[in-house]
Amino acid sequence: MTDCTDVLVLGGGPAALCIASELNKRGVAVEGIAPEAVDAPWPNTYGIWANELEAVALDHLLEHRWRDTVSYFGAGGDAAEDQPTAHGIDYGLFDRAALQNHWLNGATGVLWHRDSAERVENEADHSVVICASGEVRKARLVIDATGANSPHISRPDRGAVAGQAAYGVVGRFSEDPISSGRFVLMDYRSDHLSDLQRLEPPTFLYAMDLGDGLFFVEETSLALAPGVAYDVLKQRLKQRLDHRGVQISEVLHEEFCLFPMNLPLPDRSQAVLAFGGAASMVHPASGYMVGSLLRRAPGLAEALAAALADPSLGSVDLARRGWQALWPTELVLRHxxxxxxxxxxxxxxxxxxxxxxxxxxxxxxxDWFGFLTNTLPLPRLMGVMLRLFALSPWELRRGLVLGAAKQQKPCWLNEASND
Known part of the structure; x- marks a missing residue:
């Protein structure tokens, strides 16, 4: 059995590297368990509003940045409905290798083990992780950053979890699929669909010009339980492009994404702490998480470093301090x-x-930027939602009101009472 380290991080993706880096920079002894090499290339793309990165002085990690950022919310079919909504805020795409190296460079003191955690057992003053290899590792605190499907994190069962599913292609096309130099956040135009298809779950196009004749186009479903199948999204994307006279000439990369959008918050009394998807940190309104990792990891690491300085605290107490720092009451209610x-x-x-x-x-x-980035204080968030309700046509208001009585009480009381 190995010596007992301060913190053992499970996982090797963005969330794991982020929290390991922040803890390491604060002098915490950290080890990690990841099934693959932590410097192996990440397969998926990560987008973010550039202002979010500027706020933490990390906008140099962007590979691409667009000033022409728009969405389309018309049905299509006439010139007026094809007019875009301009957002007026820059959007960026991470240089994945740069982001990964940023966190790896901050985690140079972390010892990574190529393995996976089979189970976690909690003793009075530490936790024990039994690995698939048979190795047993001990830590004062275990942080699970392996994603939303982790078996080591308990959470209430509220039924099927809605997923934001997406299928995308980086490639070359017979014609530009979107305007040159443009980023399209949401294209909900549906003139390429039959009347019957318009009765099916809606999907939208998320797309960007990557330069040098390369484009990324992705068909996305906002959220559905179960998530929309990839073959449906692939067919929808082809149908959308065909309708505009565009064919895919060369596929350089295919992307398959499924993000849990309404995952219940974990049981915040458990002795294993979570971070990232395992901690339900995916934004329920947008599906984004990297900005939240960057903003919230330093505060969590500070709280844990202070708690670890007290040698009398065991895993349960350390995890409790961590849960309180990660999910204070305001963030619970906003979530x-x-x-x-x-x-x-x-x-x-x-x-x-x-x-x-x-x-x-x-x-x-x-207001909409703060809403999408979860950076509005609770009173202002509530004010923005009330403003949106006031601006909405009657049919939208009716849908919101009819649903409110069914879910408001259990959502607020069940989660807030877990503090």
Missing amino acids: QLYQFGLGRLMGFNERLLRTHFSTFFSLARE
Whole structure:
């Protein structure tokens, strides 16, 4: 059996590297367990609003940055409906290797083990991780950063979890699939669909010009339980491109994504702490997480470093300090507000979603930006949601009101009472 380290991080993806780096920079003894090499290339792309990175002085980690950022919320078919909604805020795509190296460079003192955790057992003053290899490792605190499906993190069962599913292609095309130099956050135009298809779960195009004749185009479903199948998204993407007279000439990369959007918050009394997807940190309104990792990891690492300085604290007490730092009451309530709103949107058809997002992006820029990045204080978030409700057409209001009575009480009380 190995010596007992301060913190043992499970996982080797963005969340694991992020928290390991922040802890290491604060002098915490950290080890990690990951099934693959932590410097192996990441397969998926990560986008973010450039202002989020500027706020933490990390915008140099962007590989691409677009000033022409738009969405389309018309049905298509006439010139007026094809007019884009301009967002007026830069959007960026991470240089994945640069982001990965940023965290690896901060974690140079971390010892990584190529293995996977089979189970975690908690004793009075430490936790024990039994690995698939048969190795047994001890730590004062275990942080699970292996993702939303971790078997080591317990959470309430509230039924099927809605997923944001996406299928995308990086490639070359017979014609430009979007305007040169442009980023498209959401293209909900549906003129390529039959009347019957418009009754099916809505999907939208997320796309960007990568330069040198390369484009990334991705068909995305906002959220559904179960998530929309990849073959459906692939067919929808082809149909969308065909309708615009565009064919894929060369596929350089295919991307398959499925993000849990309404995952319940974990049981915050358990002795294993979570971070990233395992901690339900995916934004329920947008599906984004990297910005949240960057903003919240330093505070969590500070709290844990202070707690670890007290040798009398065991795993349960250390985890409790960590849960309190990661999910204070305000963030819990904000998270549930977002989940409440998502639950309503999941019942909207394609026409109502187009109307909703058109109304949403008519809000003041700082309001919709703060909403999508989860950076608004709770009172202001509630004010923005009330403003959105006031601006919404009657049919949208009716959908929101009819759903409110069903979910508001259990969502707020069940989660907030776990502090």
